[in-house]
Amino acid sequence: MSVTIKDVAKRANVSPSTVSRVLSDSSKISEKTKRKVRKIMDEMGYHINLNARVLVQKSTQTIGIVMKHSASHSLHNPFFPEVLRGISAYCNKEDYSISLTTGESEESIFNEVVKMVQGQRVDGVIVLYSKKDDKVVPYLIDQNFPFVVIGKPLSETSKVMYVDNDNIQAAKEATEYLIKLKHQRISFIGDDPDFQVIQDRLNGYQEALRVHGLKGSDDYIKHFEYGTPNGVQVVEDLIHLPDPPTAMVISTDVNALVVMKELRNRNITIPKDISIVSFNNTIVSQLASPPMTSIDTQTYQLGYEASRCVIELIHDPKMFKRSLIIPTVIKIRESSQVNEGLKYV
Amino acid sequence: MSVTIKDVAKRANVSPSTVSRVLSDSSKISEKTKRKVRKIMDEMGYHINLNARVLVQKSTQTIGIVMKHSASHSLHNPFFPEVLRGISAYCNKEDYSISLTTGESEESIFNEVVKMVQGQRVDGVIVLYSKKDDKVVPYLIDQNFPFVVIGKPLSETSKVMYVDNDNIQAAKEATEYLIKLKHQRISFIGDDPDFQVIQDRLNGYQEALRVHGLKGSDDYIKHFEYGTPNGVQVVEDLIHLPDPPTAMVISTDVNALVVMKELRNRNITIPKDISIVSFNNTIVSQLASPPMTSIDTQTYQLGYEASRCVIELIHDPKMFKRSLIIPTVIKIRESSQVNEGLKYV
DNA sequence: TTGAAAGCGCTAACAG
DNA sequence: CTGTTAGCGCTTTCAA
Numbered sequence: 001m002s003v004t005i006k007d008v009a010k011r012a013n014v015s016p017s018t019v020s021r022v023l024s025d026s027s028k029i030s031e032k033t034k035r036k037v038r039k040i041m042d043e044m045g046y047h048i049n050l051n052a053r054v055l056v057q058k059s060t061q062t063i064g065i066v067m068k069h070s071a072s073h074s075l076h077n078p079f080f081p082e083v084l085r086g087i088s089a090y091c092n093k094e095d096y097s098i099s100l101t102t103g104e105s106e107e108s109i110f111n112e113v114v115k116m117v118q119g120q121r122v123d124g125v126i127v128l129y130s131k132k133d134d135k136v137v138p139y140l141i142d143q144n145f146p147f148v149v150i151g152k153p154l155s156e157t158s159k160v161m162y163v164d165n166d167n168i169q170a171a172k173e174a175t176e177y178l179i180k181l182k183h184q185r186i187s188f189i190g191d192d193p194d195f196q197v198i199q200d201r202l203n204g205y206q207e208a209l210r211v212h213g214l215k216g217s218d219d220y221i222k223h224f225e226y227g228t229p230n231g232v233q234v235v236e237d238l239i240h241l242p243d244p245p246t247a248m249v250i251s252t253d254v255n256a257l258v259v260m261k262e263l264r265n266r267n268i269t270i271p272k273d274i275s276i277v278s279f280n281n282t283i284v285s286q287l288a289s290p291p292m293t294s295i296d297t298q299t300y301q302l303g304y305e306a307s308r309c310v311i312e313l314i315h316d317p318k319m320f321k322r323s324l325i326i327p328t329v330i331k332i333r334e335s336s337q338v339n340e341g342l343k344y345v
Numbered sequence: 346m347s348v349t350i351k352d353v354a355k356r357a358n359v360s361p362s363t364v365s366r367v368l369s370d371s372s373k374i375s376e377k378t379k380r381k382v383r384k385i386m387d388e389m390g391y392h393i394n395l396n397a398r399v400l401v402q403k404s405t406q407t408i409g410i411v412m413k414h415s416a417s418h419s420l421h422n423p424f425f426p427e428v429l430r431g432i433s434a435y436c437n438k439e440d441y442s443i444s445l446t447t448g449e450s451e452e453s454i455f456n457e458v459v460k461m462v463q464g465q466r467v468d469g470v471i472v473l474y475s476k477k478d479d480k481v482v483p484y485l486i487d488q489n490f491p492f493v494v495i496g497k498p499l500s501e502t503s504k505v506m507y508v509d510n511d512n513i514q515a516a517k518e519a520t521e522y523l524i525k526l527k528h529q530r531i532s533f534i535g536d537d538p539d540f541q542v543i544q545d546r547l548n549g550y551q552e553a554l555r556v557h558g559l560k561g562s563d564d565y566i567k568h569f570e571y572g573t574p575n576g577v578q579v580v581e582d583l584i585h586l587p588d589p590p591t592a593m594v595i596s597t598d599v600n601a602l603v604v605m606k607e608l609r610n611r612n613i614t615i616p617k618d619i620s621i622v623s624f625n626n627t628i629v630s631q632l633a634s635p636p637m638t639s640i641d642t643q644t645y646q647l648g649y650e651a652s653r654c655v656i657e658l659i660h661d662p663k664m665f666k667r668s669l670i671i672p673t674v675i676k677i678r679e680s681s682q683v684n685e686g687l688k689y690v
Numbered sequence: 691t692t693g694a695a696a697g698c699g700c701t702a703a704c705a706g
Numbered sequence: 707c708t709g710t711t712a713g714c715g716c717t718t719t720c721a722a
Contacts, residue, residue: 002465004714004715005715005717006715006716014693015693015694016694016717017716018691018692020716020718021692023717024717028692030692047459047463048716049400049464049714049716050460050464050466050716051396051400052716052717053715053716054396054698055397055400055698055700055717056698057698058698060396062444078423078426080426081425081426084445088445088447089447092447092453096447097445097461097466098444098447099443099444099445100443100445102434102437102441103437108437114392116442119392120394120396121395121396254628254632257632260634261634261636264634287602287605289605289606289609347699349699349700350699350700350701351699351700360708361700362700362702362709363707364700365699365700365701366701368700369701373707375708393700394700396700397700398700399700400699400714400715400716401701401702
């Protein structure tokens with residue numbers, strides 16, 4: 001059995017409450033007693049039982065991270081480690097711990113969240129996605145539990161605090177950048193369109209086309225299906241279009257890497273034949289061949305700020321629910337250039 | 346205030362212990378009472394306070410993950426998400442939660458571990474690295490706390506359970522594969538040699554050279570320094586050697602990507618001029634251009650088994666401390682080929 | 691500045 | 707099958 005506050009108290013000839021006060025470095029304990037008690041703590045190898053403290057103080061100093069359905073999915077995307085890094089950094093600063101969901105299905109994740117929240121294992125939650133028909137966010141609102149979502153919530157925006165990029169604007173800029181390079185036939189490749197971030201980027205893309213009087217076509221809009229390696233199909237479809245695209249806006253850099261590989265397999269050169277702009281600017285974009293033009297969403301910052309927000313919210317639950325937009329920056333690299341017209345097939 | 350077991354008990358006209366028994370679905374409670382109590386729980390929106398339960402049961406059902414110094418470092422390496430995915434999968438199966446360290450320095454990580462362990466916030470720990478002068482593992486041994494390390498511990502191997510690849514063998518095979526392709530001047534590029542995994546791979550590489558009577562040279566052995574983008578320098582040094590290498594064994598695929606990029610910048614073609622074999626076979630290897638020959642370390646499995654090990658250890662602290670070696674498989678892709686001799690510079 | 695006592699919400703003998 | 711009782715290890719009034 002581990003040594004408790006009582007054991008220390010006995011040995012130090014003080015009461016348990018005194019020991020407790022020393023633990024929290026209370027100002028009403030004399031320096032002398034503090035020293036004495038601390039010495040005994042050391043000698044006895046005392047260490048506080050956090051669960052007991054949590055039980056009475058009702059503060060866990062830990063925040064829960066909700067990943068999107070299937071940890072697998074999240075974890076395959078370099079976006080995730082990068083947000084986590086940001087979250088982690090701020091939590092560390094504030095001495096908060098991190099607890100991760102492990103669920104593989106929406107259902108099981110939801111249950112984990114309920115368990116975290118109701119089981120009082122966390123003080124706040126960061127939701128790493130915003131998705132159609134998601135139950136987590138409505139639940140947290142209903143419980144009036146401190147949380148922040150990374151991404152733009154689909155409804156009740158006034159009730160939720162979020163940290164996001166302006167994805168519409170970012171995609172618009174990406175597309176306009178291509179338009180300035182004289183591209184006229186620009187394709188958009190996303191993934192699961194149930195996620196708001198994909199919708200936003202799609203909208204931004206479409207808006208850019210509209211504003212510049214380019215005819216869009218549904219044939220130019222494709223989505224990777226999660227779990228299926230349908231990159232092949234997507235690329236096939238696009239290049240065999242009567243008027244194949246000369247440029248592509250691709251929702252994440254890993255997806256862009258897949259597309260680039262498929263194009264390469266068909267001897268289509270980037271950027272000569274097709275220009276590519278991707279999102280996230282993770283290490284993958286820089287190291288790809290050719291290096292990708294990518295919209296830097298400042299993922300680390302997204303995580304850092306989200307974490308700052310929840311923690312502030314925990315400290316002041318009635319705080320004004322401001323939301324944050326993290327600016328994006330287009331990093332121009334070699335995967336995009338002025339349209340030369342298609343020379344392939 | 347949330348509703349407690351007592352509130353439910355009162356409303357259901359039973360004792361708190363009965364409610365508690367219903368919670369754990371005890372076999373000694375009649376179906377009838379169970380139904381009644383559950384109904385009331387629902388009505389009142391009762392949910393267990395896990396902290397209270399943990400306090401008395403002394404089991405948290407959560408395991409702590411210790412990342413190597415600087416989460417940043419870990420998180421930039423696709424190895425990490427992949428182990429985490431494996432850990433997560435098994436934990437989910439066994440209904441365990443995951444708690445991550447957030448520290449950026451060895452010192453602060455060590456303190457977090459102490460806090461987790463002594464504060465009794467976790468039942469077991471998985472250490473994601475094995476490193477020289479590390480204090481975490483000795484501490485856990487000293488505390489006799491259930492833990493597993495991923496990687497080969499440096500000392501007291503009999504006292505620690507670990508899950509690892511045979512990295513010596515794997516590197517030996519990688520090198521022999523290159524030797525079979527007629528390469529004679531093979532370079533090794535690692536990173537922080539304080540990590541055992543790097544040492545092992547280096548040793549395997551050297552052993553292969555020795556066995557096949559190739560003269561090694563320290564000039565062929567390079568290390569990336571963490572945090573510094575010295576990939577440039579490493580590549581510079583190697584290609585300007587009097588007898589530059591025709592093949593490289595590189596400790597991780599992200600590092601390999603960096604090297605490939607630098608070589609490309611110097612118009613050195615892979616695999617024609619230089620063949621490359623990397624480790625980990627993360628998604629990066631497959632999507633690189635050209636796709637990399639990589640040693641698949643089955644990272645997911647590493648995590649999955651580690652997690653199974655700690656959990657078993659938690660259930661039976663006196664269990665036989667067997668350790669696991671996860672087999673590696675070489676995935677041959679296009680970054681390596683028969684040595685054509687150097688044609689560059 | 692310190693101590694006594696009550697209690698956080700739950701479980702676990704023990705008794706019936 | 708169910709209730710009573712006594713804690714788990716800590717914090718927190720209240721009183722001294």
